[in-house]
Amino acid sequence: MGQTLTLSNVGVALQRGGRQVPVVENISLSLAAGETLAIVGESGSGKTTTALAIPGLLPEGATVSGQILLQGQDLRRLAQRALRKLCGARIGMVFQDPLAALNPTMRVGAQITEAIRLHLGLSRRAAWARAVELLNEVGIEGAAARAADYPHMFSGGMRQRVMIAAALACDPILLIADEPTSGLDADLKEQIFTLLARLRADRRLAVLLISHDMSLVARHADRASVFYAGRCVETGPAASMLRSPRHRYTCALLRAAPRLGGGVPAAIRGAMPEPEAFAASCRFAPRCDHAQAECVATAPALTAAPDDEGHIAACFYPATTPVAGMHVPSAAAPSPALSGESLRVEGLTVRYRRGYRSGTARVAVQDVSFQMAPGECLGVVGASGSGKTSLAHAIVHMVPYEGRVLFRGEPLSTLRGAALRRMQLVFQNPAASLDPIQTAGAAIEEALELGGLRDRRQRRARATALLEQVGLANSLLDRLPGTLSGGQAQRVAIARALAAEPALLVLDEPTASLDVSTAAGLLTLLRDLAVRLGVGYIVITHDVAVASVLAHRVAVMQNGRLVEIRNNVPS
């Protein structure tokens, strides 16, 4: 059986700042029908660029070199028109963030029929019937009625199913899915991966899957390729390669992924270079603990692993022992003796009114009670929609609630000013919670001024110290949020919260918008801060592994109720 897709020595140069800059180079991959090949790697490593190069969807001014064969046909030699005939017909694509990737003003049925009518020439009616069939196939209930709905009327997971249905509309032979599950919670991730696996088997699809969830990849992909700084550094059978990776970057990536009972994930120090700064040698060398003179002098070639068939890695000093057991022991953080009471929540209920007139209300949180000791970290986990964020917002008094919340012995509703500021909330999306026209320094200083620090020079010094505490250089003081990376913005938001010297920090999905290695860095920081400052956390997260890294106890929410609080098993 020939390969469905073969890339040989594919390179892509993108127009950046008026210049063509090589962003991806020397990529060789192959993918057979009925097979799933996963591409993993930090964001910016060139995964999306590679995927877009296949159907010729790169932005204007991009140049592609090498060979891209779809069932033996070189796509790079095809005329625009011929290539367009393949897009949507032989090649289906699913993108990250289905809310943005679907047209908001077009019925989902119409978005599915678009390709059908274009490529298969079906009548409007027949195409619609086919769209309903497809929605059924991807597991949308009441498909016939829902086909007429608009994208915003679906939940995140359902939207992604719609995307998949649209991509499969014309029975493609190749499905390219670019981070189809980022932003979804663990359950939904699993469901989408299972769906893709089923479709792949049913239709003998070749699936090119981009994801940074290593454990899902290990379970669902046949083979995996690891990308770093525009190069493919390791390829092999997914399960065995991720169990015993050879390239040092793959090892570091795996250690950075939070795992249940895996201890504190180890952040990879430094950052991936921008394409302008790509070196000719091993690009991971500046961050690698095993780098030798050789690594900075020349680029390692992809070489086969001794006893794993099809497993190749480009590393001069590959790892030889499996990584699964290699977790860093828990940070030197003996849990503080937890006693006393910092927060007590009794019978907390949050209702949202539906409309002005209709008396119906949606109960987002129902009758939740728990208490926390000073310095304790409580993880709150649950699927999206289970009421986690409403609970957090009620605790910091941002939404009206019924029941009692006592913070350090006082009812929350009676607290004012400084006492109230001892509890701080850090939002899920740091970029959105920072004022876009206020520099990082000004944001922190504002919080300090609110706290009563009048002297400007002292404020500046304290802001610098806070930045340092969250691991940021003071050169960031004058930067606007828009110029910060996701991880940096989240750290600034934390520094601003710490300016109030809080006793309790409520963190809403602190790592959801960050990639694995950045997230690991942040988790390490939070763990550190807890020990050094004795601050307690409530960590809201859909990722049980994140909770297990930080929390002493984990509370599980389901449909607005707290169904379980358990002690976190120390690793």
Added chain:
Amino acid sequence: MGRVAEAIATLFFLVTLTFLLAHAVPDGPAYAILGLKISPERLNALNTQFGLDAPLWRQYATWLWHLLHGNLGFSYLQTRPVAAVIGAYAGRTVVLYTVATALAAVAAIGFGWLHGVFYRSWPGRVCSGIELFLYAMPGFFIATVLGMVFGSWLHVLPACGMADLHQAAPGLADRMAHMVLPASSMALFVTPWLARIFAQGVHEEFSRDYVRTARARGVGFGSILLRHVTPNAIRPMVTMLGLSLPAIFSGNVVVESVFDYPGIGWLLWRSAVAHDYPVLVGIVLVLGVATMLGNLAADLVNAWLDPRVTYAE
């Protein structure tokens, strides 16, 4: 509910302000009606006849009371009810407005496509230059130049009036010919910035993820522009069109005056010159209501264009 209350409050404020301004003019309406050389007795008689000698608050209260009963007052100049006066002129302006707005929308969409698709390359820059140039032109200047070129020099189009007075019953063709210059002048006032807003929308929408999805589906450029980008890009323009009714109206005053087209703008101009303030205030009220209806219409069109928009009752 809130929207209606807000609208009423705004209207009330607007109307009161206009009433006060109309009464703040130095010589008062009576001079305007009878000329400056009238004898004091006739002035007094007229003031008594129209109730102009009462204290201002009383005039205001009476007037408001009548307004609440749907009575807009009485025109000094034309000696008939304001409602009748406005009614006689409004129809022509509505027709002119509709034609001008349709022209402007069509021109803005065509121009905006060109500008939006080539936003960063030279055709886009040329479009942008033309828009800024037209935008900077004063309205009366555009109207006068159009009138001179097409009316006086080329003699291809009538440059004044609303129909040929030598004909007993002006036909539709004749009325339309008289409409061309005023309507295109009015359209020219607003087209540049409507086109600009639309072009920006087109440019932005082209960079959205769903466009990439459509391309990945094999949809060609034309369909992407028509079926995907335009319905999304047009919403800000529709909102602006609704909000810009007053701006179009100020253009309308200029156009109707320059082309001597007897509509509401023309009436406003005449009434202002003549201090016929009941008519002035009446026009302001009608315009206020029209503006609010315009905004409402824009919202409704947008709600129809964008399924995500729903209004709380």
